[in-house]
Amino acid sequence: MRWRKVWVVATTEFNNAVRTKAFLVSLLLLPLIMFGSAFLQVFLAKRVDTTPRAFAVVDHSGQLYDVIATAADAHNRAAVGPDGKPNQPQFLPQRIDPSDAPARQAVGGRVKAGELFAVIEIPVEVNDPSTSGEPAAIRYYSDNPNDDTLANWLGAVVNNTVRGQRLKAAGIDPAEAARLSAPVGMENMSLAATGTADSATDDSAGNVPGLGQARAVDPVRTVAIPAVLMFVVFMVVMTTTPQLLNSVIEEKMSKISEVLLGSITPFELMMGKLFGNVAIALLLAGLYVGAGYGVASYLGYASAVPPHLLAATALFIVMAVFLFGSMYLAVGSACSELKDAQSLMMPVMLLSMLPLFCWLAVIKAPTSPLSVGLSLFPPATPYLMLLRMAAQPPAPLWQVGLSLVLTTLAVLFCVWAAAKIFRTGLLMQGKAPTFVELAKWVVAK
Amino acid sequence: MDAIALDGVTKTFGEHVAVDALSLRIPRGTLYGFIGPNGSGKSTTLRMIMHILLPDEGRIEVFGDSDTRSAQDRIGYLPEERGLYKKMTVRRLLRYYGQLKGAEPAALEADIPRWLGEMGLSDWIDKKVDTLSKGMAQKVQFIGTVIAKPEMVILDEPFSGLDPVNAEVLKDAVLKLRDAGTTVVFSTHDMGVAERMCDRIFMIHKGKKVLDGTLSEIQARYGEDTLRIRTDDGIGVLRGLPGVTDIRDQGNHQEVRFQGDPQAILHALIERTAVHHFEVARPSLHDIFVRIAAPEREVSIHAMA
Numbered sequence: 162m163r164w165r166k167v168w169v170v171a172t173t174e175f176n177n178a179v180r181t182k183a184f185l186v187s188l189l190l191l192p193l194i195m196f197g198s199a200f201l202q203v204f205l206a207k208r209v210d211t212t213p214r215a216f217a218v219v220d221h222s223g224q225l226y227d228v229i230a231t232a233a234d235a236h237n238r239a240a241v242g243p244d245g246k247p248n249q250p251q252f253l254p255q256r257i258d259p260s261d262a263p264a265r266q267a268v269g270g271r272v273k274a275g276e277l278f279a280v281i282e283i284p285v286e287v288n289d290p291s292t293s294g295e296p297a298a299i300r301y302y303s304d305n306p307n308d309d310t311l312a313n314w315l316g317a318v319v320n321n322t323v324r325g326q327r328l329k330a331a332g333i334d335p336a337e338a339a340r341l342s343a344p345v346g347m348e349n350m351s352l353a354a355t356g357t358a359d360s361a362t363d364d365s366a367g368n369v370p371g372l373g374q375a376r377a378v379d380p381v382r383t384v385a386i387p388a389v390l391m392f393v394v395f396m397v398v399m400t401t402t403p404q405l406l407n408s409v410i411e412e413k414m415s416k417i418s419e420v421l422l423g424s425i426t427p428f429e430l431m432m433g434k435l436f437g438n439v440a441i442a443l444l445l446a447g448l449y450v451g452a453g454y455g456v457a458s459y460l461g462y463a464s465a466v467p468p469h470l471l472a473a474t475a476l477f478i479v480m481a482v483f484l485f486g487s488m489y490l491a492v493g494s495a496c497s498e499l500k501d502a503q504s505l506m507m508p509v510m511l512l513s514m515l516p517l518f519c520w521l522a523v524i525k526a527p528t529s530p531l532s533v534g535l536s537l538f539p540p541a542t543p544y545l546m547l548l549r550m551a552a553q554p555p556a557p558l559w560q561v562g563l564s565l566v567l568t569t570l571a572v573l574f575c576v577w578a579a580a581k582i583f584r585t586g587l588l589m590q591g592k593a594p595t596f597v598e599l600a601k602w603v604v605a606k
Numbered sequence: 607m608d609a610i611a612l613d614g615v616t617k618t619f620g621e622h623v624a625v626d627a628l629s630l631r632i633p634r635g636t637l638y639g640f641i642g643p644n645g646s647g648k649s650t651t652l653r654m655i656m657h658i659l660l661p662d663e664g665r666i667e668v669f670g671d672s673d674t675r676s677a678q679d680r681i682g683y684l685p686e687e688r689g690l691y692k693k694m695t696v697r698r699l700l701r702y703y704g705q706l707k708g709a710e711p712a713a714l715e716a717d718i719p720r721w722l723g724e725m726g727l728s729d730w731i732d733k734k735v736d737t738l739s740k741g742m743a744q745k746v747q748f749i750g751t752v753i754a755k756p757e758m759v760i761l762d763e764p765f766s767g768l769d770p771v772n773a774e775v776l777k778d779a780v781l782k783l784r785d786a787g788t789t790v791v792f793s794t795h796d797m798g799v800a801e802r803m804c805d806r807i808f809m810i811h812k813g814k815k816v817l818d819g820t821l822s823e824i825q826a827r828y829g830e831d832t833l834r835i836r837t838d839d840g841i842g843v844l845r846g847l848p849g850v851t852d853i854r855d856q857g858n859h860q861e862v863r864f865q866g867d868p869q870a871i872l873h874a875l876i877e878r879t880a881v882h883h884f885e886v887a888r889p890s891l892h893d894i895f896v897r898i899a900a901p902e903r904e905v906s907i908h909a910m911a
Contacts, residue, residue, distance in 0.1 A: 169705040177694070415689030420750070422658045423683030424706040426675065588658070 162432065166425045170433020175440045178404065188448065191396055213251040214278040214311045217268050221259050221285045224326070225319060230254050232318045250310060272304055279303035279311055283319070288326055349378035378553075382465045384524060386457070387551035390466075390474050391520060391544050393449050397478055398513060398543070401442045402485040405434055406502060409493030409587075418587045427584040431490055435576070439482045446478050470551050476565075477543035483572045484540060485513050487579035491599070494586030501593035516544035527552045537564050539571030578603045607670050609634045609758050609789040610655055615664030617650055624650040626813035627664070632791060632806075637784045639804035640793035641891070643899045647813040648793045649686050652760050655791075656683050669757070679708045682756035686763045686793075688747050692736040696722070696746055699735060700753050707754035714753065721749045725775060741772040748776055752783065759783060761792035765799060777803065797892040807891065809898065816898050825888040832893065833862040833871065836883035843878045847871055854893070859883065861893060 178184055220226040233252040240249035255277070257264050271277045282300040289297070299319055301312050325335045412418045421430055450471065457463055488509045496502040519541075523532040527549045536545040536556065546564045549556035585602045586594075594602070610632040617625040625647040632638050642648050653659040654666060657674040668677035691699055697718055704714045722728050725745045730738060738746065744767065751759055764780070765773045781803065784790050794800050800807055801821055809817035817824050836859040837843055844853050849866035864871055868886050875881055889897070 165708070166706060169702070173698075173702050176698075177691075181693075411691075412689075415692065416685075416687040417689045417691060419653075419658065419685040420683070420688055420703070420747075421706065423656050423681070423685065424678060424703070426657075 162429055163425075166429050167433040167436060170425065170430055171437035171440065174408070174434050174437025177408075178401075178437070178441050179444065187400060188445065191400060192449065195392070195396070209249055210308075210310075211247045211250050213247075213253055215253040215255065215276070216279040216281065216311060216315075217255045217257045217271070217277055219257045219259050219265060219268070219280065219282045222283050222287045224288065225283050225322060226254070226256050228322045229315070229318055230256075236314070252311060252314065269302070272302060275304075278305070281315060287319070288323060288330075381460075381462060383553045386462070386465050387524060387548045388520070389453060390450075390470060390551050391516060391548040393446055393453070394474060394478055394481060394544055394547060395516060396449070397442045397446045398481045398485055400445065401438050402482055402489050402513070403506075404441075405438055405486050406489040406493035406506060407499070408434065409490055409583075410496060410499055410502060413494070413497055413587065413590075422587065427587055428580045431487070431576075431580055431583050434490060435483055435486050438486050439479050442478050442482045443475060446474065450474065470547075473547055473550055473561075477547050480568050480572055481513075481543035484543070484568070484575055485509060487572075487575040488512075491579035491582040491586070494583045495589070495599060495602075496586075496593045497590050498593075505593060505596075505599075512540040515541045516548075520545065520548055523548055524552050527556065528554065533560060536560070537567060539564075539568045542568045581605065607634060608632060608667070609636075609669060610791070611665075611667040611670075612651070612655075613665040613667075615651075615654065615661045615666060617647075617654060617659060617661050623813050625654070625661075625810075628810070628813070628815055629664075630808060630815065630818065632789065634789050635784070635787055636805045637780070637790045637803060638792075639800040639807045640791065640810065641795070641797065641800055641807060641817075641895060642793075642810040646810045646899075648810055649762055651810065652683075652685075652762055652791070652793065655760065656681065679754070680757045682707070682751040682754065682759040684747060684751040684759070684761045684764055690735045690743055690747060690750075693734060695732050695734055696727070696738070697731045699746070700750055703750035704753040707756065709754035713755075717753055717755075718749075721753060724779070725749060741768055744768060745772065745776065748779065752779075756788070758789040758791065761790070763794060764792050765794065765796065797890065797895055801891045809895065811898055817894070821891065824891070824894065828889045828894060828897075830886050830888055831863055831865070832887045832889045833864055833868060834883065834885040834887055835860050835862060835875070835881070837875065837879045837881050839879045843875065847874050854896075861890070863889075 218226050218229055233254050236249075237247075237251045237253075240247050240251065242248035257268055257280075259265065268277065268280050272280055280302045282302075284297040284299070286297045287299065299315070301315065303312070328335045328338050409418075412421065425433075454463070454466060457466055489506065492502055492505045492509060496505060515535075515538075519531075519535055522529075523535060523545050526532055532545070532549065533556075535541050536549050537560065538545075542564045546556060546561060550561060581603045582599055585605070608631045610630070612628055612630040615625055615628045616623065628647075628651065630651075640648050640652070650659060654661050655668060655674065657678055665672060666674055668674050669680060671677055691702075694702070700718045700721075701711070701714050704717070705711065709717075719728065719731060722731050725748075727742060727745060730742065730746075735743065735746070748761075748764065751761065759780075761780070765776060768776060777799070780790055780792070804821070806820055807817060807824060808815065835844065841853060841855045841860050844850060844860055844862060847862075849864045849871055850862050851865060852863035854861045862871075872881070872884055875884070
């Protein structure tokens with residue numbers, strides 16, 4: 162390989178990408194969209210729909226309607242903000258006599274017509290704590306099954322009342338029962354570093370020996386930082402590698418490919434593009450991580466991002482760009498038009514989006530067989546192994562090492578196969594090949 | 607030493623034999639014209655010389671070296687289907703093409719404005735490529751081919767689609783290159799250009815070499831078997847003349863292939879019409895090309911005559 166030519170291609174790719182307005186815009190826009198959407202969700206979650214909820218109660222037990230009506234009254238009085246406007250929906254119960262068959266039959270239609278928000282039906286035996294099987298359930302009918310504000314409130318009211326009545330029937334003071342059944346809190350602690358001299362002796366507070374220096378778990382360290390690092394890799398890979406597909410298709414459509422091939426081999430061209438893309442990706446990641454590190458330092462979390470994690474982030478970005486970049490280059494070279502590329506690039510897209518579907522499961526149980534398996538799967542390694550390295554407990558060294566070996570092998574295979582496709586595809590015009598044809602190009606001599 | 611030597615080179619695509627056992631020598635410093643109908647194997651041959659395609663059989667040497675890839679940097683190549691990066695400026699594009707050929711950046715900084723000046727494009731140096739007209743873009747492409755001072759340039763259809771003024775500018779540039787010692791190989795469909803410019807002409811047809819030599823060598827093979835005739839009555843009066851085997855109408859004059867005595871034909875013609883021009887000539891390259899590439903056409907005219 163003539164490295165000088167690779168260098169020329171790489172620097173040109175880099176300059177072409179970085180010197181555009183689009184790059185600057187995407188640099189600023191992407192975090193804006195990500196944080197903006199997070200902010201929007203929080204904002205929307207706080208916006209409560211205060212439409213009054215009229216609902217009908219068919220109380221077969223005959224004991225609960227009054228309780229519900231009283232509780233609704235109290236709720237409605239409390240649900241008014243300082244400005245006199247309701248800050249929560251008003252609950253407006255209506256009694257339906259269970260023996261009034263026409264009214265009972267009409268009630269469903271009233272819900273459908275929107276006159277009522279819901280109907281609940283309370284069974285006779287609601288107060289009877291059955292000894293075997295499921296206790297009788299309240300039935301809640303609504304046209305808005307996903308809006309659970311009213312359902313939750315009703316459930317709580319009925320349950321509190323029924324529990325009180327049952328305790329009373331059993332001769333237990335409800336206040337005493339509540340005191341006795343107060344839950345014990347649980348503080349989530351992380352383990353202190355083992356092996357320090359103090360940890361074995363410091364049990365003055367009656368703590369388990371060796372755990373004296375434990376700190377309370379900080380979700381910023383255990384969830385936010387690993388997630389941010391992983392999403393930096395994700396964002397960077399998603400913004401840079403698909404550009405390779407565009408660049409190859411542009412060269413094919415504008416008939417530049419053959420001009421280039423008069424000066425450079427397909428493999429050199431491909432490597433130049435990949436290296437250029439790595440540089441763009443690292444620049445982006447450097448800017449994002451740098452800014453993030455600044456924020457972290459400001460908030461006192463600088464120590465939560467140790468240098469080895471930053472190095473791992475960089476290494477995984479390089480690997481991911483080579484892995485996905487070579488796939489995009491292969492797809493791009495095989496197609497003559499952008500629309501032909503759409504179907505061929507779907508699998509690559511899905512592979513590179515894999516972490517989005519499973520990162521939550523991995524961070525909740527980083528040592529579970531699923532998490533270990535996923536983080537060793539090469540296309541997911543750059544995201545999920547990084548996540549595991551940053552999470553608690555960190556991935557064992559041998560797993561990190563194994564994942565690096567596997568991913569390196571995958572990168573070598575992808576670059577090799579892509580080079581074969583690239584070589585054939587670059588001068589090919591016309592119909593896009595199928596996956597079977599692509600496989601034939603790969604195994605061709 | 608030859609700039610290019612091909613020995614028994616064959617290239618097939620599936621069932622189709624694109625180039626068939628082709629042998630060819632192109633001496634250094636010559637201006638060599640490749641002619642041949644569409645699909646005859648011209649571009650495939652050029653691509654093999656450029657190491658873009660590899661031959662199935664045979665041997666290719668460029669500047670005496672059978673590793674054609676290592677010779678790539680010494681050759682400027684303008685493919686038939688060519689393009690430019692639309693969003694790059696002319697300067698950055700030429701810098702890229704030059705550096706890919708191994709030119710030194712410092713030399714390029716001086717050569718780019720000089721070449722653009724010669725082509726009348728100085729004002730466009732920092733403009734984006736998509737603002738150029740088609741002719742301008744084609745000249746920029748040519749500069750991209752020669753900017754790294756190659757020892758040989760291979761130009762696939764360099765003049766196609768150019769207006770006469772731009773075509774002249776480019777032809778002058780090609781001739782200057784040849785005068786400076788650069789070997790020039792170009793393919794063309796314009797037989798007039800090949801006749802006027804080339805030292806030697808090579809014709810390929812259905813993958814095989816059918817002509818190779820200087821223009822007069824080639825014409826000598828066909829002898830003086832052609833008459834150029836201009837009369838009052840055009841093509842009509844030529845039919846049925848004794849010894850005439852083929853008539854080709856060129857509009858204002860007709861070209862006639864004949865056997866036997868031209869004087870007899872002239873006598874017969876004068877009896878039919880007023881003759882303004884009567885010339886015994888060698889066949890033109892165009893004529894030779896058509897005789898080789900479309901023999902069936904001759905048969906039909908022959909039958910008509």
